Amino acid sequence: MDTAPLIALEHLAEGGFAEVEANLDGDAESLVLYRDGEAVRAWLNVCPHAGRRLDWAPGQFLKSTDGWLVCAAHGASFELQGGECLAGPCRGESLRAVAVEVRDGAVWLKRAASL
Numbered sequence: 001m002d003t004a005p006l007i008a009l010e011h012l013a014e015g016g017f018a019e020v021e022a023n024l025d026g027d028a029e030s031l032v033l034y035r036d037g038e039a040v041r042a043w044l045n046v047c048p049h050a051g052r053r054l055d056w057a058p059g060q061f062l063k064s065t066d067g068w069l070v071c072a073a074h075g076a077s078f079e080l081q082g083g084e085c086l087a088g089p090c091r092g093e094s095l096r097a098v099a100v101e102v103r104d105g106a107v108w109l110k111r112a113a114s115l
């Protein structure tokens with residue numbers, strides 16, 4: 001169960017990205033968070049092209065003038081609603097979404113429905 005938020009919402013700039021580590025099913029995974037107004041979306045920080053991290057340095061993500069997230073390795077470009085690659089070597093593939101929610105001024109992993 002999550003006992004700590006991933007990040008305070010105030011530390012995530014509007015239209016900006018952040019990198020956080022989260023425990024997913026017992027594994028520490030790097031996530032990219034993207035803030036869109038009061039909403040936040042999250043994906044694994046793993047590019048579907050060659051499995052590299054998307055950031056060029058921890059927490060440093062590239063955003064194109066079209067407003068797409070650009071993988072620092074070979075330039076795959078992802079739209080920021082569904083995380084689909086629209087240009088580059090993995091066009092048509094998508095980032096793996098991670099369910100998060102904004103609560104009490106912070107971003108949390110969304111609790112999975114109990115099994």
Ligand code: FES
Nearest residue numbers: 047049050071074
């Ligand atoms: S690993 Fe992202 S474009 Fe190649």
